Amino acid sequence: MRNPPEIELKKREVNNLKREPTNYIISSNDIMFEITEKCTREAWVTYMFILYHRNNETNMCFPSLSCIANEMGTSTKTVSRHIIMLEKEGYLLVNSGKQRVSNNYYFPKEYFFDDEVDLTVNKRKSNLSK
Numbered sequence: 414m415r416n417p418p419e420i421e422l423k424k425r426e427v428n429n430l431k432r433e434p435t436n437y438i439i440s441s442n443d444i445m446f447e448i449t450e451k452c453t454r455e456a457w458v459t460y461m462f463i464l465y466h467r468n469n470e471t472n473m474c475f476p477s478l479s480c481i482a483n484e485m486g487t488s489t490k491t492v493s494r495h496i497i498m499l500e501k502e503g504y505l506l507v508n509s510g511k512q513r514v515s516n517n518y519y520f521p522k523e524y525f526f527d528d529e530v531d532l533t534v535n536k537r538k539s540n541l542s543k
Contacts, residue, residue, distance in 0.1 A: 438465050444504065444522055452498040458485065459495035460504060463518050472525060475515040 438461060448457040462481050467474035478489040478496075485492065496516075499505040506519040520526055 440464060440523065447522075448499070448502070448504055451502045452495070452504075455491075456495040456498050459492055460499055463496075463505070464520060464523075467518075467520070469525075472519070474518045474520075476518075477515045 440461065444460075445457055448460055459481065462484055463474060463476060465484075466476040466480075478492050482489045482492045496505060496507065500507050504520070504522055506521055507516050508519065509516040
């Protein structure tokens with residue numbers, strides 16, 4: 414006995430959903446709990462949207478504030494406030510300095526973080542404040 418066409422279609426849809434994921438974000442659960450405790454849940458969402466833009470091969474991550482805000486459905490002011498919180502608590506390093514150029518974000522508490530980046534960011538910040 415054959416299934417009706419609508420059931421066959423649903424089976425195909427379910428089988429298509431079983432594919433291996435190709436684009437996903439990896440972050441520590443510990444970091445999620447820390448950020449939601451020290452900052453806010455919304456700051457954690459911002460962190461994940463920024464992390465989504467990280468190139469896994471080069472570790473470069475430079476989405477614009479408006480890009481992040483559009484993806485989150487919020488304002489650039491809100492995103493900026495979250496980034497300041499995340500940087501203050503040590504979850505993000507922000508390498509900026511030029512107007513009209515996107516910031517480059519680094520994730521010092523993630524497993525893939527390169528300690529050499531910290532030196533570069535801090536050196537650039539000290540040069541900007543002179």
